[in-house]
Amino acid sequence: MGCEAYRNTLLEYLDGDLTGGARAELEAHLAHCPGCREELQGLQETLTFIASMPVPEPPEVFWQQYLRELRQKVVPAPRLPRLWKWLAALPLRPMPAVAVGIVLILAVFLTWQSSPERPPMRDLTSLNLTQQLALSQDLDLLREMDLLEEIELLEDWELIRSRAILGPQKAT
Amino acid sequence: MKEAELALIARLRQGDQSAFDTLVRQHQKDLFRLAYRMTQNVEDAKDLSQEAFLRAYRGLGSFDERSNLSTWLYRITMNLCLTHLRQHRSSGEETLPETYADPSPKSLDELEEREVQRAVAEAVAELPPQQRATLLLRVHHGLPYREIAEIMETSEGTVRVNYFHAVAKLRSQLKGSRESL
Numbered sequence: 001m002g003c004e005a006y007r008n009t010l011l012e013y014l015d016g017d018l019t020g021g022a023r024a025e026l027e028a029h030l031a032h033c034p035g036c037r038e039e040l041q042g043l044q045e046t047l048t049f050i051a052s053m054p055v056p057e058p059p060e061v062f063w064q065q066y067l068r069e070l071r072q073k074v075v076p077a078p079r080l081p082r083l084w085k086w087l088a089a090l091p092l093r094p095m096p097a098v099a100v101g102i103v104l105i106l107a108v109f110l111t112w113q114s115s116p117e118r119p120p121m122r123d124l125t126s127l128n129l130t131q132q133l134a135l136s137q138d139l140d141l142l143r144e145m146d147l148l149e150e151i152e153l154l155e156d157w158e159l160i161r162s163r164a165i166l167g168p169q170k171a172t
Numbered sequence: 173m174k175e176a177e178l179a180l181i182a183r184l185r186q187g188d189q190s191a192f193d194t195l196v197r198q199h200q201k202d203l204f205r206l207a208y209r210m211t212q213n214v215e216d217a218k219d220l221s222q223e224a225f226l227r228a229y230r231g232l233g234s235f236d237e238r239s240n241l242s243t244w245l246y247r248i249t250m251n252l253c254l255t256h257l258r259q260h261r262s263s264g265e266e267t268l269p270e271t272y273a274d275p276s277p278k279s280l281d282e283l284e285e286r287e288v289q290r291a292v293a294e295a296v297a298e299l300p301p302q303q304r305a306t307l308l309l310r311v312h313h314g315l316p317y318r319e320i321a322e323i324m325e326t327s328e329g330t331v332r333v334n335y336f337h338a339v340a341k342l343r344s345q346l347k348g349s350r351e352s353l
């Protein structure tokens with residue numbers, strides 16, 4: 001192997017990446033080749049100079065300001081918008097409506113069960129028109145209230161989250 | 173990936189502010205230094221490293237937990253720096269490195285060292301950005317080729333070649349500047 005081939009491995013050697021036979025062979029060559037030794041020394045010096053390049057060491061007050069600015073720029077993670085989209089995609093949030101329906105039917109059923117006159121069992125279709133209308137309006141109202149409540153809850157949550165992220169800073 | 177890092181990421185995903193503070197505190201100096209060495213400018217280093225934290229926070233969903241948190245942060249920072257350099261390449265001569273503490277040189281040796289450091293800084297600034305990036309990650313951040321390849325989104329072979337070219341170029345430039353002293 002000629003000097004040129006050895007010189008190509010010098011940087012790896014300095015990095016400690018040259019192992020086993022290749023390393024031993026290079027060291028044997030370096031022992032009797034002043035030119036390659038000089039090359040090695042030059043590379044070592046270059047690396048030392050690069051490593052000694054100064055970098056600013058900002059004071060602690062810089063880092064405090066740095067973090068403060070970051071906290072102000074941070075917005076809640078994108079999970080919230082995704083949740084909103086998911087909610088908006090649902091036609092009417094069927095779960096609460098179904099739950100309300102079950103509760104109503106159960107309530108009506110239990111009232112009839114416990115009433116002393118024990119009127120004959122009727123299904124909902126036999127309720128008169130006014131009753132049906134009132135019931136469906138109640139259902140709509142309940143449904144709306146249910147949705148409103150959820151929206152309020154979400155807004156509170158968003159507020160809490162944004163406060164938690166932007167909010168009063170602890171002294172660090 | 174370390175357990176502590178996984179726990180931190182879990183807290184970040186829950187929107188925990190103290191976790192964000194911890195993330196910044198843990199990595200601010202590394203990211204700032206990397207950005208500074210890429211741009212040689214304190215303001216740019218501050219802006220770019222801050223932007224990296226914001227992108228990391230917003231992009232938590234895409235973070236692959238098989239990767240290293242610091243590798244990922246370095247990659248975001250490096251991409252921002254490379255974009256920045258591309259956009260500001262035509263701005264003419266590089267500004268001299270700024271430092272916070274810069275007392276006057278006390279001796280001739282120190283003066284000479286300053287001159288050499290300046291020459292090195294200039295030579296580094298003249299390297300193509302990919303070579304500069306590889307050199308800085310290797311020499312200043314002490315990263316293995318494998319990790320540098322992950323940061324630069326390239327192969328280990330390319331990293332090796334970039335590193336060798338960068339050192340060789342700096343070596344010949346340094347030789348020249350010392351002979352002229």
Ligand SMILES: [Zn+2]
Nearest residue numbers: 003033035036
């Ligand atoms: Zn030789």
